[in-house]
Amino acid sequence: MALSVSSLAAALSHLSLPSTSTSKPHPAPLLRLLPTSHRSARLALRASAAEAAEPVETEAGLPAEEVVAVEEEEAEDQLSGIALRKYVKQRLPGGFAAQRITATGRRKTAIARVVLQEGTGKVFINFRDAKEYLQANPMWMEYCKVPLVTLGFENNYDVFVKVHGGGLSGQAQAICLGVARALVKISTANRVPLRSEGLLTRDTRIVERKKAGLKKARKRPQFSKR
Numbered sequence: 001m002a003l004s005v006s007s008l009a010a011a012l013s014h015l016s017l018p019s020t021s022t023s024k025p026h027p028a029p030l031l032r033l034l035p036t037s038h039r040s041a042r043l044a045l046r047a048s049a050a051e052a053a054e055p056v057e058t059e060a061g062l063p064a065e066e067v068v069a070v071e072e073e074e075a076e077d078q079l080s081g082i083a084l085r086k087y088v089k090q091r092l093p094g095g096f097a098a099q100r101i102t103a104t105g106r107r108k109t110a111i112a113r114v115v116l117q118e119g120t121g122k123v124f125i126n127f128r129d130a131k132e133y134l135q136a137n138p139m140w141m142e143y144c145k146v147p148l149v150t151l152g153f154e155n156n157y158d159v160f161v162k163v164h165g166g167g168l169s170g171q172a173q174a175i176c177l178g179v180a181r182a183l184v185k186i187s188t189a190n191r192v193p194l195r196s197e198g199l200l201t202r203d204t205r206i207v208e209r210k211k212a213g214l215k216k217a218r219k220r221p222q223f224s225k226r
Contacts, residue, residue, distance in 0.1 A: 085127040088160060091117060096162055101185055105178025108206050110166030114178030116186065119158030121148070125175070126162060133168075140172035147180040147199050151190055177202065 092099060092115060101116040123130035123144050134140040144161075148154045159179060163171045180199040183190045194200050208217035215221060 081128070084124070084129065088124050088127050091158070092160060096160070101182050103178045103181035103185060105174040105176065105181065107173040107177065107203055108166045108170035110163060110170035110174040112161055112163040112171060112174035112178045114175060114182050115160040116157045116179070116182045117160065118156065121145075121155040121158065123159040124161065125171075130159075130161075134172060135168065137168070140168055143172040143176040144179065146176055146197075147183055147194060150193055150197055150199065151183060153183070173203065 096102065096113050096115055099115045099117075103114050105112045105114060123141075125133040125144075130141060130144055134144075144159060145154055148157060148159075159175075161175050161178070163174060165171075166174070176199065180194050183194065184200070191200070210217055
């Protein structure tokens with residue numbers, strides 16, 4: 001049922017609204033302030049906790065814990081040379097000359113004294129690891145194990161070498177000849193397969209000496225007619 005405009009006006013006339021609003025705004029909530037000493041102590045605790053949670057970075061951009069770990073690893077690496085020298089000396093009581101299976105290999109001006117012992121295939125050159133001594137060159141490292149691989153003994157013997165003279169390439173080839181000769185001392189049956197691969201032949205090629213009046217062994221200075 002629809003209401004008329006007059007009846008609606010009469011109903012609204014009975015309502016009395018105050019001319020001025022007596023309601024007061026709600027007061028803002030009071031903040032509980034702590035004393036200055038307590039607040040500073042709590043802020044200090046929060047700051048220390050945040051510093052402990054976040055890793056401290058150094059100038060290099062690494063966390064302090066990683067820097068300490070790297071320094072410890074470097075210290076271990078510096079001691080590894082001394083420890084390796086002691087290990088080789090323990091394996092070779094009396095030195096190289098007192099060992100049973102020894103041989104000498106030569107190439108160019110390099111001379112290598114080789115000792116073979118039963119082991120797992122490790123190679124030590126001048127009291128250092130072969131990979132470190134030969135600068136991780138795959139060809140030079142392969143020279144040291146070619147005779148062992150030919151006979152299938154790459155994991156049966158440890159190789160101890162004392163080498164001097166020449167460069168790393170000549171030293172690696174001298175070690176190859178020394179290892180091959182040492183394997184022949186172990187068993188004469190090893191001579192045939194090593195000989196067929198040419199590993200027992202001494203390579204006599206050396207650098208030709210320089211001649212007087214020439215720039216190198218055979219290179220002559222340029223001729224000028226005038």
